[in-house]
Amino acid sequence: MSSAITIPRPPGRTDVISERRDVDSFYHLSGCSLVGRACQGTACFVARHRNRQLWAEAVAQEPRVYCLGECFAAPSIYDENGDARPHMEVRSRHSVVLSRLTNGDVRSLQAYTAQGGYTVLEEALAKPSEKVIEAIETSGLRGRGGAGFPTGRKWRAVAQQPAGEKFIIANADEGDPGAYIDRFLLEDDPHALLEGMLLAAYAIGARKGRIYLRNEYPRAEDILRNAIAEAGSAGLLGKRVLGRDFVFDVDLVVGRGSYVCGEETALIRSIEGRRPHVMARPPFPTEHGLFGKPTLVNNVETLVSVPWIVARGGEAYRALGFSQSRGTKVVSLNSLFVRPGLYEIEFGMPVRQIVEDLGGGLRDRTIGGLIIGGPLAGVIPPHRFDTPFGFEELHNIGASVGHGGIVAFDEHTSIPELVHHVFSFGAYESCGECTPCRIGSRRIEEIFGRIVGLGTTSAKDFVELQQIVAALKMTSLCGHGGGLGEFADSVLCYYGDALEPCFA
Ligand SMILES: Cc1cc2nc3c(=O)[nH]c(=O)nc-3n(C[C@H](O)[C@H](O)[C@H](O)COP(=O)(O)O)c2cc1C
Numbered sequence: 001m002s003s004a005i006t007i008p009r010p011p012g013r014t015d016v017i018s019e020r021r022d023v024d025s026f027y028h029l030s031g032c033s034l035v036g037r038a039c040q041g042t043a044c045f046v047a048r049h050r051n052r053q054l055w056a057e058a059v060a061q062e063p064r065v066y067c068l069g070e071c072f073a074a075p076s077i078y079d080e081n082g083d084a085r086p087h088m089e090v091r092s093r094h095s096v097v098l099s100r101l102t103n104g105d106v107r108s109l110q111a112y113t114a115q116g117g118y119t120v121l122e123e124a125l126a127k128p129s130e131k132v133i134e135a136i137e138t139s140g141l142r143g144r145g146g147a148g149f150p151t152g153r154k155w156r157a158v159a160q161q162p163a164g165e166k167f168i169i170a171n172a173d174e175g176d177p178g179a180y181i182d183r184f185l186l187e188d189d190p191h192a193l194l195e196g197m198l199l200a201a202y203a204i205g206a207r208k209g210r211i212y213l214r215n216e217y218p219r220a221e222d223i224l225r226n227a228i229a230e231a232g233s234a235g236l237l238g239k240r241v242l243g244r245d246f247v248f249d250v251d252l253v254v255g256r257g258s259y260v261c262g263e264e265t266a267l268i269r270s271i272e273g274r275r276p277h278v279m280a281r282p283p284f285p286t287e288h289g290l291f292g293k294p295t296l297v298n299n300v301e302t303l304v305s306v307p308w309i310v311a312r313g314g315e316a317y318r319a320l321g322f323s324q325s326r327g328t329k330v331v332s333l334n335s336l337f338v339r340p341g342l343y344e345i346e347f348g349m350p351v352r353q354i355v356e357d358l359g360g361g362l363r364d365r366t367i368g369g370l371i372i373g374g375p376l377a378g379v380i381p382p383h384r385f386d387t388p389f390g391f392e393e394l395h396n397i398g399a400s401v402g403h404g405g406i407v408a409f410d411e412h413t414s415i416p417e418l419v420h421h422v423f424s425f426g427a428y429e430s431c432g433e434c435t436p437c438r439i440g441s442r443r444i445e446e447i448f449g450r451i452v453g454l455g456t457t458s459a460k461d462f463v464e465l466q467q468i469v470a471a472l473k474m475t476s477l478c479g480h481g482g483g484l485g486e487f488a489d490s491v492l493c494y495y496g497d498a499l500e501p502c503f504a
């Protein structure tokens with residue numbers, strides 16, 4: 001006779017092991033060394049003609065590595081002892097982010113304080129925390145992690161939650177192939193991130209912070225651990241920060257190879273040790289975040305901008321930039337440019353100026369277009385280069401500021417191969433929660449794989465492509481699926497002539 005009740009039992013050893021396997025299997029690089037791994041990112045894809053053999057190795061290897069943050073020297077392979085640093089230049093009236101780095105790194109606490117580091121924190125702690133939030137609200141700063149959400153509004157939302165345990169997370173997952181901004185902020189200016197986190201924590205009432213770092217940046221891991229230890233010894237972290245009644249500690253959490261873990265809900269699950277798929281919102285992390293507590297998630301560059309804003313005031317920051325895009329943004333240019341590197345610009349600079357004046361155009365080829373803000377945004381052709389670099393302005397032409405990665409491709413780049421590359425990345429990195437992203441992106445990868453191999457495919461495939469793109473845009477739970485749809489849309493819009501003959 002079956003019983004009407006079920007007695008809850010504690011998980012047995014087998015349950016715990018299978019749960020751990022379930023979590024581990026999500027990540028691509030669990031327990032994998034990066035040594036000798038070739039990069040399969042978008043900057044390496046567009047530069048593959050420079051080293052065909054390396055590219056062949058990259059696409060053959062499993063697990064794949066999608067971006068090592070070496071786009072300025074692509075195609076690239078992980079080198080344990082490599083210490084290449086990109087060219088860095090400030091092209092704005094004031095430098096908010098890069099000025100300390102243009103003459104070398106400021107890794108040590110001594111180097112950072114010699115340049116005035118942590119004085120803003122000391123001054124801010126002497127005033128009410130409200131002043132810090134007000135400065136960020138006035139500044140018009142918008143998140144640099146991709147979505148461009150107003151930072152002050154997010155901080156206010158966490159600050160308004162009832163007093164109690166709150167967290168702040170620095171998102172150092174920088175997964176967008178083509179972007180290497182955060183990598184060099186982390187490696188060369190780690191105390192600026194810690195100072196930004198301390199100011200944010202003071203403003204919102206958080207006592208604990210986490211830095212979630214992708215494991216494709218191992219050098220940043222050592223540097224951050226050292227910076228955290230230095231700050232702790234100097235009384236900048238811990239029970240009484242700078243002798244004040246303010247407690248704050250930071251832990252470093254290292255990812256295991258998953259692009260989608262950069263998405264904030266997946267990132268939070270990853271830190272909690274759970275299978276890191278994306279969660280529906282609401283509730284937003286600002287109310288129900290890490291371990292169910294109110295949590296502020298901000299990108300590295302967003303947080304690094306904070307000390308400058310608090311020191312000089314929100315109005316000074318607001319005076320930079322244009323329209324709804326205030327302040328400065330660091331953009332990263334890939335190796336096909338004559339002058340690849342990191343450039344701090346003011347919003348509003350025309351894309352053409354970035355390409356021609358900063359980057360110097362392409363080295364020995366004619367430009368075919370740009371992938372701005374990561375592959376999950378949009379591709380723009382040369383006739384759109386007069387568009388100003390701004391959130392709304394790029395969005396209006398089907399592109400995005402995204403993370404600030406700018407990958408130029410030349411006129412010989414095959415558009416079907418580019419679409420195949422992006423959807424192969426998209427399918428590989430999908431968390432699997434939504435059907436169009438899990439299955440649809442794989443279908444599009446197959447369709448374009450056929451075109452790359454045979455030159456054409458059926459007209460029926462074009463109908464299916466359009467249906468999948470519509471579903472990706474309408475039903476995706478996060479920007480991964482939605483961004484794939486937008487990428488496909490922009491390619492169809494601007495490079496339709498190259499694609500039409502492929503669907504016979
Ligand atoms: C698939 C996906 C990947 C993301 N990856 C990153 C990332 O690597 N770094 C980042 O800062 N934000 C990333 N984001 C955005 C985060 O979800 C979040 O909006 C951001 O960290 C918030 O910080 P911000 O307001 O300072 O931009 C990603 C979003 C999506 C949908």
Ligand code: SF4
Pocket residue numbers: 260278429430431432433434435437438476477478479480481482
């Ligand atoms: S769109 Fe893709 S990555 Fe995002 S939640 Fe859905 S399946 Fe996961």
